[in-house]
Amino acid sequence: MIIINKRYYQKEFETMPVNEIKKLQEYKLIHQVRYVYENVPYYRNLMDKKGVKPEDITCLADISKLPFLSKDDLREAYPYGMLATDIKDCVRIQSTSGTTGKRVVAFYTQNDVDMWEDCVARAIVAAGGTEDDVVQVAYGYGLFTGGSGLHGGSHKVGCLTLPMSSGNTERQIQFMMDLRATILCCTPSYAAYIGESLKERGYKPGENSLKAGIFGAEPWTEEMRRDIQNSLGIKAYDIYGLTETSGPGVAYECECQKGMHINEDHFYAEIIDPDTGEVLPEGSKGELVFTALDKEAFPLLRYRTRDITILTRDKCSCGRTFIRMQKPMGRSDDMMIIRGVNVFPSQIEAVLLNSGYAPNYQIIVDRVNNTDTFDINVEMLPEDFSDTPKVITKKEKELQSAMKTMLGINPAIHLVAPKTITRSEGKAVRVIDKRKAIGINI
Amino acid sequence: MAIKQLSIFVQNREGALVSVTDAIAKANVDIRAMSVADTNDFGIFRLIVTDYDSAKAALEDANCFVSITEVVGVAVEDEPGALANVVKVLADHNINIEYMYAFITVSKKYAYVVLRVEDNAAAEQILIDNGVKLVSEEDIASL
Numbered sequence: 205m206i207i208i209n210k211r212y213y214q215k216e217f218e219t220m221p222v223n224e225i226k227k228l229q230e231y232k233l234i235h236q237v238r239y240v241y242e243n244v245p246y247y248r249n250l251m252d253k254k255g256v257k258p259e260d261i262t263c264l265a266d267i268s269k270l271p272f273l274s275k276d277d278l279r280e281a282y283p284y285g286m287l288a289t290d291i292k293d294c295v296r297i298q299s300t301s302g303t304t305g306k307r308v309v310a311f312y313t314q315n316d317v318d319m320w321e322d323c324v325a326r327a328i329v330a331a332g333g334t335e336d337d338v339v340q341v342a343y344g345y346g347l348f349t350g351g352s353g354l355h356g357g358s359h360k361v362g363c364l365t366l367p368m369s370s371g372n373t374e375r376q377i378q379f380m381m382d383l384r385a386t387i388l389c390c391t392p393s394y395a396a397y398i399g400e401s402l403k404e405r406g407y408k409p410g411e412n413s414l415k416a417g418i419f420g421a422e423p424w425t426e427e428m429r430r431d432i433q434n435s436l437g438i439k440a441y442d443i444y445g446l447t448e449t450s451g452p453g454v455a456y457e458c459e460c461q462k463g464m465h466i467n468e469d470h471f472y473a474e475i476i477d478p479d480t481g482e483v484l485p486e487g488s489k490g491e492l493v494f495t496a497l498d499k500e501a502f503p504l505l506r507y508r509t510r511d512i513t514i515l516t517r518d519k520c521s522c523g524r525t526f527i528r529m530q531k532p533m534g535r536s537d538d539m540m541i542i543r544g545v546n547v548f549p550s551q552i553e554a555v556l557l558n559s560g561y562a563p564n565y566q567i568i569v570d571r572v573n574n575t576d577t578f579d580i581n582v583e584m585l586p587e588d589f590s591d592t593p594k595v596i597t598k599k600e601k602e603l604q605s606a607m608k609t610m611l612g613i614n615p616a617i618h619l620v621a622p623k624t625i626t627r628s629e630g631k632a633v634r635v636i637d638k639r640k641a642i643g644i645n646i
Numbered sequence: 647m648a649i650k651q652l653s654i655f656v657q658n659r660e661g662a663l664v665s666v667t668d669a670i671a672k673a674n675v676d677i678r679a680m681s682v683a684d685t686n687d688f689g690i691f692r693l694i695v696t697d698y699d700s701a702k703a704a705l706e707d708a709n710c711f712v713s714i715t716e717v718v719g720v721a722v723e724d725e726p727g728a729l730a731n732v733v734k735v736l737a738d739h740n741i742n743i744e745y746m747y748a749f750i751t752v753s754k755k756y757a758y759v760v761l762r763v764e765d766n767a768a769a770e771q772i773l774i775d776n777g778v779k780l781v782s783e784e785d786i787a788s789l
Binding site for chain 1: 651653655657683684685687688690692709710711713715744745762
């Protein structure tokens with residue numbers, strides 16, 4: 205039985221000395237590689253092609269000998285190609301949203317579910333959650349890992365769990381107020397929308413029982429965090445994960461809000477050069493790669509997340525020893541190349557929030573006469589509209605020059621009427637890249 | 647004395663104006679004067695109506711983005727040179743006209759003109775001092 209104290213859910217792991225974490229990881233890795241080799245023919249083929257045998261893996265550094273897995277591999281292996289156990293041992297599937305192509309289906313044994321939920325429970329406790337809390341889970345339930353992940357973690361901590369799922373904001377607000385929810389879990393864009401909806405209904409910032417929010421499943425910025433914290437009167441914690449490795453809870457934020465601690469007893473993280481695949485030293489910016497060290501049903505080794513981030517092992521004042529990952533700059537899938545420049549939606553969001561706009565925007569990229577066009581629709585502030593176009597065009601110019609400073613290229617800014625850009629209740633659709641639709645190779 | 651003008655933000659896309667005119671029609675409000683300022687992306691539809699409260703409520707119900715601006719209404723004699731006189735009086739007193747437009751309905755004797763200036767009160771005082779007749783909300787309602 206795990207004793208929950210106020211600071212940690214599983215103190216013996218979360219504060220384990222670094223050399224012991226590494227020993228544990230090494231022990232688990234050696235076993236896991238053999239397990240995967242024996243049980244996943246798809247990965248065995250990849251290892252054979254590379255000429256690597258399980259016995260070649262004798263220490264953590266040897267991991268670089270192993271082949272990578274990408275989303276394409278998982279699509280190729282769909283549906284059962286990566287399953288390492290019999291179906292009778294599995295109790296659950298979850299699936300990706302499929303927004304970037306064919307869905308990926310992940311399998312879980314009961315042990316896998318327990319491990320995942322323990323990871324989420326660590327995140328909830330790190331955000332100040334105890335059994336006295338009322339946790340409102342406004343992530344989508346179903347195939348998406350957000351709802352069931354936070355739900356399971358909340359049960360483990362012993363919180364009163366409100367299984368709201370996403371959407372129906374009216375009902376969210378009613379339950380939030382009537383049941384005095386103390387922790388809100390949803391996507392950051394939905395948290396911002398709930399904040400906006402509360403304001404519309406006449407609630408003052410912070411006029412609610414919430415103390416914390418655990419937000420993830422899409423990239424968000426520090427500016428957006430500040431906005432959500434102010435509008436809801438809470439401390440907003442980041443949580444990271446992906447269906448391929450389990451779901452939310454692979455990494456989680458503590459009260460220091462300085463990056464997310466990776467659950468290193470279950471996941472081994474590497475940063476690689478996304479072009480060459482070379483492992484980069486600690487502190488370098490690159491693509492995050494995860495190896496699940498003890499998963500049974502869907503045990504991915506060296507899975508390339510496409511997320512660009514930095515790992516650091518500076519001592520954290522929360523007492524946790526797990527390595528920390530910075531908020532990803534955006535999935536490399538989200539990155540747009542416009543007129544030869546790399547642009548992340550998160551950069552655009554940062555500029556908007558810094559300039560006083562709500563994070564409601566839409567990016568439209570197209571190619572006309574062999575030149576990329578780059579347009580951003582942004583909702584204007586009601587006070588900027590009067591009876592002449594000049595104030596609006598002036599604001600558009602100001603925003604354009606702020607964008608140019610941040611991005612290095614000039615977007616065309618179009619201020620549109622408030623509340624005309626579709627609000628998100630799940631993952632927000634921020635980018636419309638028409639170049640893809642017409643098959644232009646970008 | 648200033649009169650109220652509705653300014654409506656209209657995106658440049660098909661049918662955008664329909665929701666505006668429909669809402670006003672359904673509110674049973676008459677349009678007395680109008681003008682449009684446009685850019686590549688959007689237009690601002692400016693209206694003087696018989697009942698701006700009802701019109702504004704109806705527009706907002708139809709999800710239109712509306713603001714109310716105060717403008718100066720001037721009644722000029724319906725004869726050559728009358729408008730030139732009004733404009734000259736303002737120019738002589740260094741008052742810039744941002745935009746102006748005429749009413750759709752005219753009385754037999756006067757043409758009504760809407761003027762948008764920086765400082766309504768100052769402009770009105772100058773116009774009164776120079777014998778120009780101003781238009782009030784009541785005048786518009788009774789047109």
